[in-house]
Amino acid sequence: xxxxxxxxxxxxxxxxxxxxxxELKQGEKIIQEKIAESLGVSRxxxxxxxxxxxxxxxVESIPRRGVFIKSFDKKEMIDIYICRxxxxxxxxxxxxEAQDDKIVKQLKRCFTPFLKKKKINIEAYxxxxxxxxxxxxxxTGNAPLDKVYFFGKIHDKVTGHGLIRTPEETxxxxxxxxxxxxxxxxxxxxxxxxLHIKKxxxxxxxx
Amino acid sequence: xxxxxxxxxxxxxxxxxxxxxxELKQGEKIIQEKIAESLGVSRxxxxxxxxxxxxxxxVESIPRRGVFIKSFDKKEMIDIYICRxxxxxxxxxxxxEAQDDKIVKQLKRCFTPFLKKKKINIEAYxxxxxxxxxxxxxxTGNAPLDKVYFFGKIHDKVTGHGLIRTPEETxxxxxxxxxxxxxxxxxxxxxxxxLHIKKxxxxxxxx
DNA sequence: TTTTTGTATTTTGTATACAAAATACAATTA
DNA sequence: TAATTGTATTTTGTATACAAAATACAAAAA
Numbered sequence: 001x002x003x004x005x006x007x008x009x010x011x012x013x014x015x016x017x018x019x020x021x022x023e024l025k026q027g028e029k030i031i032q033e034k035i036a037e038s039l040g041v042s043r044x045x046x047x048x049x050x051x052x053x054x055x056x057x058x059v060e061s062i063p064r065r066g067v068f069i070k071s072f073d074k075k076e077m078i079d080i081y082i083c084r085x086x087x088x089x090x091x092x093x094x095x096x097e098a099q100d101d102k103i104v105k106q107l108k109r110c111f112t113p114f115l116k117k118k119k120i121n122i123e124a125y126x127x128x129x130x131x132x133x134x135x136x137x138x139x140t141g142n143a144p145l146d147k148v149y150f151f152g153k154i155h156d157k158v159t160g161h162g163l164i165r166t167p168e169e170t171x172x173x174x175x176x177x178x179x180x181x182x183x184x185x186x187x188x189x190x191x192x193x194x195l196h197i198k199k200x201x202x203x204x205x206x207x
Numbered sequence: 208x209x210x211x212x213x214x215x216x217x218x219x220x221x222x223x224x225x226x227x228x229x230e231l232k233q234g235e236k237i238i239q240e241k242i243a244e245s246l247g248v249s250r251x252x253x254x255x256x257x258x259x260x261x262x263x264x265x266v267e268s269i270p271r272r273g274v275f276i277k278s279f280d281k282k283e284m285i286d287i288y289i290c291r292x293x294x295x296x297x298x299x300x301x302x303x304e305a306q307d308d309k310i311v312k313q314l315k316r317c318f319t320p321f322l323k324k325k326k327i328n329i330e331a332y333x334x335x336x337x338x339x340x341x342x343x344x345x346x347t348g349n350a351p352l353d354k355v356y357f358f359g360k361i362h363d364k365v366t367g368h369g370l371i372r373t374p375e376e377t378x379x380x381x382x383x384x385x386x387x388x389x390x391x392x393x394x395x396x397x398x399x400x401x402l403h404i405k406k407x408x409x410x411x412x413x414x
Numbered sequence: 415t416t417t418t419t420g421t422a423t424t425t426t427g428t429a430t431a432c433a434a435a436a437t438a439c440a441a442t443t444a
Numbered sequence: 445t446a447a448t449t450g451t452a453t454t455t456t457g458t459a460t461a462c463a464a465a466a467t468a469c470a471a472a473a474a
Contacts, residue, residue: 006270007458033425042459043426044251048258055262057354063213064426064465079349086297086352090289142286145293147264148355214428240455249429250456271435271456 012049026071081201092189104182120167215252233278288408299400303393311389327374
């Protein structure tokens with residue numbers, strides 16, 4: 001029955017999924033024994049998973065009170081977007097400085113499927129968008145940057161709304177960013193990424 | 208004997224201190240049972256503390272192998288400095304936008320003790336420097352930014368060298384940053400902070 | 415009625431126990 | 445000698461146990 005292969009990793013992933021898809025709701029308390037039982041594990045690896053989630057800002061632990069699904073207020077959401085501006089902006093700068101064709105190709109590949117289409121599938125575009133923004137970070141090869149960047153995944157899922165702006169509006173912005181990167185124009189690349197995120201941030205609560 | 212008040216917090220702090228002051232050396236393996244015994248606790252709260260440290264990049268866990276004091280290679284140190292440029296740069300921008308006299312006062316207070324002196328005490332200046340950089344972050348009031356900023360504390364302690372540049376060189380830079388913030392010149396404040404960190408980064412391995 | 419107090423129940427934080435994996439090291443073989 | 449295998453020891457990952465804190469809730473008091 002005992003099979004030591006890292007149980008807390010799957011628990012962590014499962015809980016993360018449950019949080020991001022709303023199965024566990026904001027503010028909800030995690031009753032460890034119950035969750036552990038429902039997942040068929042003991043509390044020890046569950047606690048490990050919860051610790052990891054806490055460090056990703058998905059869960060909040062109040063000592064002696066319990067662990068709660070993190071809920072984000074208006075200010076906090078805005079603050080997260082500001083962090084994204086800083087981190088993704090820097091990432092774009094680094095990618096532009098790298099002057100690497102492979103990087104540019106990978107970034108382009110996210111959005112080429114949507115170029116010819118008249119009607120863009122929101123679901124698919126939303127995924128591409130998330131992929132693009134996380135690629136921006138990982139392609140830098142900067143491990144600390146990657147470690148620190150866990151806001152990208154929170155972004156729209158937790159807020160409820162899928163996309164903040166229409167694909168028609170953002171598709172061009174995405175390609176402009178990619179172009180600046182491919183030209184090696186670091187200042188421009190950073191500026192465009194920041195503006196791109198800032199525009200969404202300003203619309204966050206004005207919909 | 209059992210006294211439930213949050214044992215893992217003190218363990219976390221103690222270990223952090225031991226890592227930062229070199230009592231636990233880079234690459235060293237943490238043998239949980241031994242550390243737990245030496246601290247007079249069990250492995251459970253110790254593991255919690257280790258998880259927290261892992262998320263602060265001070266410790267690295269390899270499944271089934273153990274937890275090791277994180278060691279930083281050249282590239283990783285540079286990458287950390289790049290993150291700091293992004294985060295502290297954004298922080299300076301936010302503080303400049305805030306236009307708050309109290310903030311400016313607090314920042315100034317870090318370095319005023321060194322203004323009149325001919326000979327600056329390195330130890331004291333080093334502390335002031337660390338205080339200044341962490342203030343930059345906390346004064347923004349941006350909680351996610353603060354959560355993500357754990358590099359500042361790693362910086363020189365783990366590298367071994369205390370200060371990378373002389374107080375004579377950096378004191379003026381610090382005041383220029385503060386001035387830009389007090390003027391509300393966000394672009395300039397961000398630019399100066401980035402340059403300030405970049406200069407140190409470029410000297411990291413050229414000493 | 416609303417508030418307060420006391421008690422039972424639940425839940426957390428920590429300690430301990432134990433199986434499986436990793437490691438160390440001696441004996442064996444080439 | 446160096447490489448390999450086998451066994452004992454150590455160490456990790458998980459489960460379980462239990463005391464103290466938190467919570468729920470009923471009874472008593474205002």
